[in-house]
Amino acid sequence: MSTSVSEPQAAQAIRIADVCKNYGDYQVLKNINAEVARGEVVVICGPSGSGKSTLIRTVNRLEEINSGGISFEGQDIHAPMRASELNKLRSRIGFVFQSFNLFPHLSVVENVSMSPIRVKGVPPAAAHDKALKLLDRVGLADKANSYPGQLSGGQQQRVAIARALAMEPPVMLFDEPTSALDPEMVGEVLSVMKSLAAEGMTMLCVTHEMGFARDVADRIWFIDAGEILETAPPEDFFKNPRHPRAQRFLADLRH
Amino acid sequence: MIQDFITIIQDYWLLLLIGQYPNGPLGGLANTLILSALAIAFAFPVSILMALARLSKWWFLRWPMTALVYVTRGVPLLMLILWCYFVIPLWTGADVPSFLIMLVTLVIYQGAFLSEVVRAGIVSLGQGQMDAARALGHGYMGAMRFVILPQALYNMIPSMISTFVSTIKDTTLGYVINVPDLTFAASQVNNQLLTQPFQVFLILAVVYYILCWSLTYVANSVERRIARRRAGPRNARLPAEAAPLKTITEQL
Ligand SMILES: Nc1ncnc2c1ncn2[C@@H]1O[C@H](COP(=O)(O)OP(=O)(O)OP(=O)(O)O)[C@@H](O)[C@H]1O
Ligand SMILES: [Mg+2]
Numbered sequence: 001m002s003t004s005v006s007e008p009q010a011a012q013a014i015r016i017a018d019v020c021k022n023y024g025d026y027q028v029l030k031n032i033n034a035e036v037a038r039g040e041v042v043v044i045c046g047p048s049g050s051g052k053s054t055l056i057r058t059v060n061r062l063e064e065i066n067s068g069g070i071s072f073e074g075q076d077i078h079a080p081m082r083a084s085e086l087n088k089l090r091s092r093i094g095f096v097f098q099s100f101n102l103f104p105h106l107s108v109v110e111n112v113s114m115s116p117i118r119v120k121g122v123p124p125a126a127a128h129d130k131a132l133k134l135l136d137r138v139g140l141a142d143k144a145n146s147y148p149g150q151l152s153g154g155q156q157q158r159v160a161i162a163r164a165l166a167m168e169p170p171v172m173l174f175d176e177p178t179s180a181l182d183p184e185m186v187g188e189v190l191s192v193m194k195s196l197a198a199e200g201m202t203m204l205c206v207t208h209e210m211g212f213a214r215d216v217a218d219r220i221w222f223i224d225a226g227e228i229l230e231t232a233p234p235e236d237f238f239k240n241p242r243h244p245r246a247q248r249f250l251a252d253l254r255h
Numbered sequence: 256m257i258q259d260f261i262t263i264i265q266d267y268w269l270l271l272l273i274g275q276y277p278n279g280p281l282g283g284l285a286n287t288l289i290l291s292a293l294a295i296a297f298a299f300p301v302s303i304l305m306a307l308a309r310l311s312k313w314w315f316l317r318w319p320m321t322a323l324v325y326v327t328r329g330v331p332l333l334m335l336i337l338w339c340y341f342v343i344p345l346w347t348g349a350d351v352p353s354f355l356i357m358l359v360t361l362v363i364y365q366g367a368f369l370s371e372v373v374r375a376g377i378v379s380l381g382q383g384q385m386d387a388a389r390a391l392g393h394g395y396m397g398a399m400r401f402v403i404l405p406q407a408l409y410n411m412i413p414s415m416i417s418t419f420v421s422t423i424k425d426t427t428l429g430y431v432i433n434v435p436d437l438t439f440a441a442s443q444v445n446n447q448l449l450t451q452p453f454q455v456f457l458i459l460a461v462v463y464y465i466l467c468w469s470l471t472y473v474a475n476s477v478e479r480r481i482a483r484r485r486a487g488p489r490n491a492r493l494p495a496e497a498a499p500l501k502t503i504t505e506q507l
Contacts, residue, residue: 060390095387118401
């Protein structure tokens with residue numbers, strides 16, 4: 001940790017400074033520097049294997065890094081710290097996985113209310129009420145007592161979003177939330193994400209949904225081979241990508 | 256013939272049921288039940304701790320536990336019983352009752368077997384469940400307790416039942432170190448009658464069969480109840496579907 005990224009009352013929600021990460025000899029992330037402002041919606045795009053998942057997973061420290069630092073609301077999340085402290089920080093960063101990862105042994109409402117009860121100590125009755133409200137918000141109030149195995153992919157992913165929101169995180173991370181879905185279910189998940197963005201949630205999303213990027217993102221990060229090659233507002237990125245590899249990526253997407 | 260069985264049971268039911276008690280130590284079926292219940296009750300949590308140690312990132316937990324599990328699984332239970340019988344009193348310098356020695360041996364032995372099942376159950380869940388729990392702010396122990404183990408243990412039910420059933424059967428080996436259980440009582444009866452070993456030991460076999468069968472029955476109906484509650488396209492794991500896990504883990 002050569003770079004100090006801790007500072008009180010940072011203007012940015014997330015600040016990534018000089019982050020490098022290796023898997024053995026292979027360098028997945030090469031000196032990443034980037035920031036997400038409060039309330040900003042950032043879309044990360046880039047070719048397969050470029051390190052998007054790795055990058056987003058370092059933000060809540062599901063992956064460790066080799067050097068650099070990542071601050072979340074001014075606190076360095078990769079600094080040495082007690083496990084309980086890290087858990088507390090993590091609980092304030094919502095994460096939505098490509099494969100949903102709902103807890104199949106719990107009902108939908110228990111999926112959403114379990115962590116507030118067990119991690120934050122919210123009284124069960126209050127957590128339950130809150131969970132029902134969140135489920136209503138993602139359009140699944142009628143599925144509260146179902147089990148994840150009884151839901152479609154799109155419904156499961158909406159539950160996963162509600163589950164993350166139940167911890168009241170100021171920031172939400174999404175790692176290809178719609179890639180595992182049948183095409184007809186993509187829209188229902190994207191519309192939940194859109195409404196979140198409209199309410200001012202700070203979001204960092206890896207996605208191949210360029211329509212979503214164009215309409216909702218404030219900025220695009222284009223990443224290739226472990227480097228952020230371009231960061232630009234969507235209108236600039238889609239109309240005149242500057243980096244040749246970004247141009248090629250967009251050309252490939254149109255085909 | 257049938258008359259023989261009835262006579263044996265009429266004459267010796269109390270001995271078969273509680274041994275010499277209250278003139279001697281509690282024995283017979285009562286002791287077999289107590290020994291089995293205690294062995295299962297302790298082997299279960301012990302197996303979870305052993306599995307967690309074997310999956311630990313710390314080598315000083317992982318290595319010794321791996322060695323213990325391999326050794327335990329690689330020797331016959333009878334060896335282990337005799338070994339504990341002679342070594343535990345040496346180490347502790349106390350006159351340890353054979354019941355206790357049998358209990359400790361069974362817990363270690365069945366714990367080691369069960370720990371392989373638990374470990375496979377945890378590993379087979381994949382990383383995603385742990386990631387999801389950690390991302391929500393659960394610590395390692397919280398994630399295990401609320402997310403990983405409830406699923407892993409549920410998937411393990413068939414293998415767990417077979418381990419528990421073999422625990423009941425294995426209590427009979429306590430005979431060699433004079434644990435006063437049902438087998439011990441039956442052999443006392445046999446020694447008194449001298450002429451009817453077939454009848455005596457058939458009664459013994461029937462009692463063990465009923466014991467093991469009722470345990471299997473209860474466990475199966477518990478599993479069916481959970482499966483029904485979670486019924487859905489992905490999670491209605493009927494015992495038949497969960498069975499392959501058992502075959503896999505028993506080959507480990
Ligand atoms: N645990 C690991 N060990 C070794 N290499 C890994 C590991 N995880 C990922 N990698 C490699 O790191 C690179 C980046 O992977 P990552 O999953 O971050 O890519 P991605 O941009 O998310 O790709 P995709 O669009 O396919 O999801 C890939 O080349 C991948 O093979
Ligand atoms: Mg990925």
